[in-house]
Each structure stands twice: as structure tokens, then as C-alpha cells.
Amino acid sequence: METILTVQHLTKKFGFLTAVKDLSFTIEKGNVYGILGPNGSGKSTTLGIILNVVNRTSGSFCWFEGNTSTHEALKKVGAIIERPNFYPYMTAVQNLKLVCKIKEVPETKIEEKLELVGLLDRKDSKFRTYSLGMKQRLAIASALLNDPEILILDEPTNGLDPQGIHQIREIIKKIAAKGTTILLASHLLDEVEKVCSHVVILRKGEKLYSGPVDGMMASHGFFELRTTAMDKLRELLEKSASFGKITQENGTLTAYLKEEMQAEELNKMLYDKGLVLSHLVKRKESLEEQFLTLTKNN
Ligand code: ADP
Ligand code: MG
Numbered sequence: 001m002e003t004i005l006t007v008q009h010l011t012k013k014f015g016f017l018t019a020v021k022d023l024s025f026t027i028e029k030g031n032v033y034g035i036l037g038p039n040g041s042g043k044s045t046t047l048g049i050i051l052n053v054v055n056r057t058s059g060s061f062c063w064f065e066g067n068t069s070t071h072e073a074l075k076k077v078g079a080i081i082e083r084p085n086f087y088p089y090m091t092a093v094q095n096l097k098l099v100c101k102i103k104e105v106p107e108t109k110i111e112e113k114l115e116l117v118g119l120l121d122r123k124d125s126k127f128r129t130y131s132l133g134m135k136q137r138l139a140i141a142s143a144l145l146n147d148p149e150i151l152i153l154d155e156p157t158n159g160l161d162p163q164g165i166h167q168i169r170e171i172i173k174k175i176a177a178k179g180t181t182i183l184l185a186s187h188l189l190d191e192v193e194k195v196c197s198h199v200v201i202l203r204k205g206e207k208l209y210s211g212p213v214d215g216m217m218a219s220h221g222f223f224e225l226r227t228t229a230m231d232k233l234r235e236l237l238e239k240s241a242s243f244g245k246i247t248q249e250n251g252t253l254t255a256y257l258k259e260e261m262q263a264e265e266l267n268k269m270l271y272d273k274g275l276v277l278s279h280l281v282k283r284k285e286s287l288e289e290q291f292l293t294l295t296k297n298n
Contacts (some may be wrong), residue, residue: 002029003065004150004181005050010059012045014203019045021205022059027150027183031051034178034192034213035185036291037202043185044081046202047154051079064149077154078143084135088128092119092138095127096145104147113141117171133164140171150181157191169195201291220257223266226279236273252279 005027020042024209027033035043048054050061050071051060063073088097096110114120117137122130132140136156143151155209156172157165175181186192190198192211200210227233230253237243237255245256263282270277 003027004029005061005063005183006065007046007050008059010046010049010061011057012042012049012093012274013057019205023202023205023207024059025200025207025210027181029149029181030179031198031268032172032182032196033184034196034199035183036187036189036192036199038187040094041187041202042205043187043214045205047079047081047152047183047185051077051152052171053081075146075298076149078146078148078150080136080139080143080156081152081154081219084139084142086127086135086138086142089126089297091124091126092130092141093123095138096142099142099145103146108267109145109147110141113144116144116174117141118167121149132162133160133167136160136164136168137171140168140175144175144180147169147216148180150183151175153182153184155185155187157188201253221282221284222254222256223263224275224279224281224283225253225255226251227277232275233270236270236275240269 003026007026008024010020010023011018023042023046023057045054049056050063052074063070064076086092087098090098092114093110094112097107100107100110111123113118117140119134119141122134127135127138140151140153140156145212153172156170160168169191172182172184176195182193182196184195196213198211199213201208225233230248230251233253234246234248237246237253242257242259242261243255244258247254262284263280265281267277272289
């Protein structure tokens with residue numbers, strides 16, 4: 001696997017405040033990463049550091065396995081970390097031509113990128129006539145002009161209406177499907193769930209989890225159970241080493257697994273002990289519930 005970025009023990013202090021604390025993670029080519037955390041958890045600071053616009057306090061980061069200087073490496077990075085800003089009285093195409101000059105890339109890329117973000121039919125409209133969603137899409141087109149190895153987006157759907165949010169997410173998926181690595185910061189769990197393959201979860205600058213989005217959901221889950229003999233059921237489960245916390249509410253018992261167990265297995269075990277269930281459902285905690293559990297108590 002090709003490593004795009006390695007971040008090691010990164011710390012950023014603003015005076016007494018530690019915005020990012022001993023943060024380590026790696027970004028492999030072809031994946032879509034989310035940095036997920038509530039407001040103020042250090043997402044933008046982290047992006048600022050790896051893009052060389054914020055100075056780190058300690059720790060290190062390294063682009064493309066360290067074979068190029070950060071300055072050279074950043075030429076292969078497309079990033080949108082601020083509100084899109086173009087010349088209001090110039091059209092989309094005119095604005096992108098200017099970007100091509102600055103980035104020293106051929107203007108032939110313009111139509112391809114406008115097509116990708118769904119703005120080809122509005123290419124000759126002035127920037128000031130664009131909606132916020134269109135502005136954001138133009139910024140994405142602009143960031144892609146030099147076919148970067150990785151696209152970095154900070155809260156790409158902030159402030160957009162539901163349709164605008166949907167369009168941006170679909171575009172991100174399309175870009176990812178073409179093989180471009182993506183790193184996006186978001187405080188929205190469902191955004192990360194919908195768009196990302198991997199996630200780094202931050203709380204107050206500290207990493208709580210990093211790994212596949214699927215992996216987060218792979219807690220062992222829990223059973224919801226009902227029977228006429230609830231006391232006996234509870235007794236049996238409390239004796240079993242497979243279960244941790246057991247709660248009871250409204251005639252339903254919830255038993256959390258400490259290890260993997262299928263519903264069939266539990267059903268058979270209870271039946272063999274003379275207990276018949278009237279209700280048996282196995283559930284996994286959603287990423288959302290886990291995220292809320294991880295981020296509360298701050
Ligand atoms: P996020 O992007 O996750 O909302 P930020 O990285 O913007 O979080 O901020 C992390 C913390 O650092 C916050 O407490 C914020 O107030 C603080 N912070 C960010 N930038 C500065 C700065 N330039 N000066 C002082 N404090 C800052
Ligand atoms: Mg931010």
C-alpha cells in the first residue's frame with residue numbers, strides 16, 4: 001500500500017490551550033478519510049498544520065513517504081480549507097483560467113472538472129450569481145485542476161441546504177471512485193458514515209479512534225429479549241461469561257455482548273436450559289451511538 005501522509009505525535013498549543021494533542025494517523029492511497037469531531041476538537045488546526053499554514057508545536061508529519069519536500073508535496077495536494085473565494089464579476093471559466101495560470105496547468109482541464117462538479121452548463125455565469133453550493137462545487141473543480149493525489153476538504157457541506165449537501169457528497173464519492181484519496185473534516189457523523197471508508201475521531205484534540213468506519217460498528221452488539229420467565233432469563237445471562245451489562249425496561253431485557261455470539265446460539269443455549277423466548281433480536285450499536293458515547297463527558 002502507498003502511504004500519502006504520515007502524522008506522528010502532532011501537538012499544537014495556542015498559549016495554554018492544546019488544540020491538537022499527540023495525534024498520530026496515516027493516510028493510505030485510495031481511501032476516503034474523515035476527521036470527525038465536535039466543533040473545537042482540532043480538525044481545522046490539524047488540516048492547517050499538514051498544509052503548512054499553521055505551525056506545529058511538536059511532532060511531525062510527512063507527505064508521500066518523505067521523498068519530497070513539503071513544498072513540492074503540496075503541489076500534489078488539492079485543498080479547500082476556507083470559504084470559496086473567486087472574482088465575483090468573472091465567470092466560472094474565467095476564474096478557473098486564472099487558477100490554471102497560477103498552478104501552471106493546461107486550460108484543457110477546465111471543462112472536464114466543471115463537468116465533474118455539474119457546473120458545465122453554468123460555466124459562463126458570473127461567480128457572484130452562484131449559490132453557496134455552486135461556489136463550493138467550483139472550489140472543488142478548482143482544487144482538482146492539477147489532478148492532485150489527495151483532495152482535502154474542511155467541512156465541505158457547512159451552510160448548504162439539503163440538496164446542496166447531497167450534491168457535494170455525491171461529487172466526493174465520484175472523485176473517490178476515480179481513485180483520488182480524500183481527507184475531509186466534519187462534525188457530522190452521518191456525513192462521515194455516508195462518504196468515508198476510514199475515520200479519525202477527535203475530542204479536544206485527542207484521538208479517540210482511528211480505523212475503518214466499518215470497524216467502529218463492529219462492537220459485539222447486544223440482544224433484546226422477552227420471555228414470560230424474566231427473572232430466570234436474567235439469572236442465566238448473568239452467569240454467562242459472554243455478557244456484560246444487562247438492563248431491563250418495559251418488559252424487555254437488553255444484554256450487551258462481551259464476545260461474538262449469534263442469535264441462534266443464544267436461542268439454543270436458553271432453550272436447552274428450559275427457557276423459551278417470545279422475542280429475540282440482535283442489534284449492533286450504530287456508529288452514531290458510539291460517537292455520542294465517545295464524545296460525551298467533555
Ligand atoms: P475544529 O476545526 O475541530 O472546530 P479548530 O482546529 O478550529 O477545531 O480549533 C481547535 C481549538 O483551537 C479550539 O479551541 C479553538 O478555539 C482553538 N484555536 C484554533 N485556532 C486558534 C488560533 N489561531 N488562536 C487561538 N486558538 C485557536
Ligand atoms: Mg473547523
